[in-house]
Amino acid sequence: MTDHDDRVSRRKALECMTWVGTGVLWTISGGVPHSLGLIDQAIAKEASGLTFLQISDSHMGFDKPANPNAKGTLEEAIGRIKALPEKPAFMIHTGDITHLSKESEFDDAEKIISDARLDVHYVPGEHDVIDPEIKLYKERYGRGTKGPGYYSFDANGVHFIGLVNVANLKGGGMGSLGDEQLEWMEDDLKDRSASTPIVVFAHIPLWTVYPEWGWGTEDSGRALAYMKRFGSVTVLNGHIHQVMQKVEGNVTFHTARSTAFPQPAPGTAPSAGPMKVPEDKLRTLLGTASVTFKPGEQRLAIIDTPLQS
């Protein structure tokens, strides 16, 4: 497919969002997403460069009617990752590994996810930091991180930043990064060239999806300001258990599905609680995402793949 000049308007891009659930490939060039087509074509095209996977919201320990077997659906997701024709470079996990921050839940997650035999870069969700000192999460995933677990690393010329916006939350607010983390981030980005592609990942969306349900990060504006001069910024989040994408200037925001249970679209239910759907629909609403970067092109492609299409 040669579609480099096949620019779509923002309006068109937003219309295309409704296709994401069935596997639309997005590439990002100068902040403008291009819809390339359906997932099979996308996989055929994007066979080289850096591809990594995003999994999110595993909720080990969840056993309520919306999905009594969250372990089983995580196993299915990992099974599909193992079966991919091209082995991804690594995985990121955007939080809510566990449902109640229990040792046994972290154990289950570790056991299932490690079966993919990929390095996994984690950030915690609010369900992983229920113990006030965040001891259990940090024991397992905190090595080499700062504060409640933020860090950065580089891969194939892309700079990755894992942020924590679920610690020390204040009553009446939403997700929060806090001064210390924001200062660290400013410093982390300061000496980087504006042509470096940036991928930021955190649990709660870094844009305000729906404040009534707390779906946003109150001080994310400062984080976004630090990234303004960069040509390609991709923000990957979880938390809302559904695919959502928004483009704002140079920044593409994207949320991944959960592997555990779906949540309602903003405002379509009395609350953000787990959404019960017919058994045969559940797997169409659970899934993972894959993200591809091609060196020299500054293009990132995001593909959302449900457990069942």
Next chain:
Amino acid sequence: MTFARKLALGASGLLVAVAIAGSPVRAADAEVKIDNFTFNPQQITVKAGDTVTWVNHDDIPHTVVSQTQAFRSKALDTDDKFSFTFATPGNYPYFCALHPHMTGTIVVEASAGK
């Protein structure tokens, strides 16, 4: 009268006895239900010395955390409860540390004779 019928009658007699014996047990002074990511009622007024019990009816865990460090529950899974006895009059704003947009207030009034 069949044996089963006698048994049933006997059992209902027992139940009555249990209910009577149970009646002096005092229920919680006030209850706050957690439903659909809200504290209900969002504000209640109690007397000093009263105990407030929170019950989580959601399929998602919540916590009950005082804004002034007066109390802090563990994560309450579905149907879990947390109780706190308010000894001192005052306003006690609180929130859910997992979903901080969820807030509530307990107003504690002085109680005569306490």
